[in-house]
Amino acid sequence: MDIYYVVRSKDGKNGAEIFPDHMLRRQEALSLMRAGVRDRIALQEALSLIRLGVASHLRIPNETHLGDAVTRAVACAEAMAVDRSVTVGQQLITADPEPGSPQHLACEAARERHRLLPPAAGNLVGETYISRGWPSGEECARLAHKLIYEMGYSQAHVARIFETVDDYERPAVWTRQGINRLLGEDDGEERYPRYHYREKSGDESRLEGRTHLLGASVSAMAVLGDEGAEAAAKTFDDSLDTPHHFVLPVDPQHPERGLAYLAALIMDLGCVRTLYVTSPDTVFSSPAQRRVMYDLALFRGVQVVENGTRIDAVDDNPHHNRLLREGTELFAGLRVRENATIVEETRSLAHARQTAAGLRDKGLSLRKIATRLDEEAIPTLSRQGTWSASAVQKLLNPKQESDR
Numbered sequence: 001m002d003i004y005y006v007v008r009s010k011d012g013k014n015g016a017e018i019f020p021d022h023m024l025r026r027q028e029a030l031s032l033m034r035a036g037v038r039d040r041i042a043l044q045e046a047l048s049l050i051r052l053g054v055a056s057h058l059r060i061p062n063e064t065h066l067g068d069a070v071t072r073a074v075a076c077a078e079a080m081a082v083d084r085s086v087t088v089g090q091q092l093i094t095a096d097p098e099p100g101s102p103q104h105l106a107c108e109a110a111r112e113r114h115r116l117l118p119p120a121a122g123n124l125v126g127e128t129y130i131s132r133g134w135p136s137g138e139e140c141a142r143l144a145h146k147l148i149y150e151m152g153y154s155q156a157h158v159a160r161i162f163e164t165v166d167d168y169e170r171p172a173v174w175t176r177q178g179i180n181r182l183l184g185e186d187d188g189e190e191r192y193p194r195y196h197y198r199e200k201s202g203d204e205s206r207l208e209g210r211t212h213l214l215g216a217s218v219s220a221m222a223v224l225g226d227e228g229a230e231a232a233a234k235t236f237d238d239s240l241d242t243p244h245h246f247v248l249p250v251d252p253q254h255p256e257r258g259l260a261y262l263a264a265l266i267m268d269l270g271c272v273r274t275l276y277v278t279s280p281d282t283v284f285s286s287p288a289q290r291r292v293m294y295d296l297a298l299f300r301g302v303q304v305v306e307n308g309t310r311i312d313a314v315d316d317n318p319h320h321n322r323l324l325r326e327g328t329e330l331f332a333g334l335r336v337r338e339n340a341t342i343v344e345e346t347r348s349l350a351h352a353r354q355t356a357a358g359l360r361d362k363g364l365s366l367r368k369i370a371t372r373l374d375e376e377a378i379p380t381l382s383r384q385g386t387w388s389a390s391a392v393q394k395l396l397n398p399k400q401e402s403d404r
Helices: 041-051 069-081 102-116 137-149 155-165 176-183 229-238 259-269 287-299 318-338 349-361 366-375 389-396 398-402
Strands: 002-007 025-028 057-060 085-088 184-187 190-193 199-201 220-224 246-249 272-277 303-306 309-311 341-343
Touching (some): 025 041, 041 069, 069 085, 102 259, 137 155, 220 229, 220 259, 229 246, 259 287, 259 318, 287 303, 349 366, 349 389
Parallel strands (some): 002 025, 199 341, 220 272, 272 303
16 A cells, blocks of 8 residues: 655645545645654654555655655665655655665665664564554554554544555454454443553654663673673773673674664663674674664664774764664654554644644634644644634634534
8 A cells, every 4th residue: 555745835735636545644744844854753654654564655746745865865765674665756766776875875774774673573672562464453453543543543544544455364344343342342331442552752752862761770881892802891891980780792693692682772671881892894794784783872872882992973974974863763763653652742632722822822814823733734623634714713712612
């Protein structure tokens, strides 16, 4: 199934004139037109559905919807890393064969991240929340919960989505009532969730560093290198004012305690304070793998030391560093989205009312306020369709409307 990503323009066009009939569509706020992938909520939602196997092709009206070349390269690379395709306008995007080009570098880094930590492969904190293809009833329910409470689709629309992409043999045809029963069960006048649904705030999904992670109170020094690496790491540790709790040797050749294990410790558990590396040419399979591992560590606030020298930037080229970091930020955000329903404050009724009230105080008409709310991709009261002047009036004066 295709998924369409658009940024609404000031003239009111939002891609509907190009994509008139589609089931999956994510709209970005106009104010994020120039933002990087870290802050593009709708883009992350679209890519998360691609990673989970709900959609297989990302369609974008034209390059302006992706901002600059770095954002475009990183977004396209993420989809292609899971063997999915992207079309921008009429152009099918491919990995650029020219070494050093933004698309080539982004694709190279994205592939390395996915080799280390494949999508929905579980993590060290807990079990897989939703795996690719969502084969079990519990994972179907969690995906439905995500589509409804994170992305604003109705139960009937979710049933249509499931029916369209379902490649598995299920016991019944998908319906709105079936989605409702899948999500929860009634006991008299009370309704209870059928499964555990994990929720996180959008702000939490975009956090850098490791202080918010489960193992942040632990201070480990991970060591990669030749036979003398562990001894050199302990000497380095003895020179610190605050030594680490322990040294953790990592063997790149070990099937369970290799680089993938280290990447999970850094990204999911947050127990690694320092990454100490000797002989990088022998512990990493390629320069790209070294850059990716170091940037994952730096993103999580981990000190990286290579042959006794602290590494603060992976590449001497600032443009390459930005390309790498935006890819890391997107990758980290998508991993969180695979393991929870993300609740964005900017999609809430309270935010809509606050925004509308602020615009009303500036003297804008109800119709212009409706246009602004649509531009910022703020859901309507019913979470369906677009804002109207009457809907804005009801938003601003709910008691007055209910008394009529």
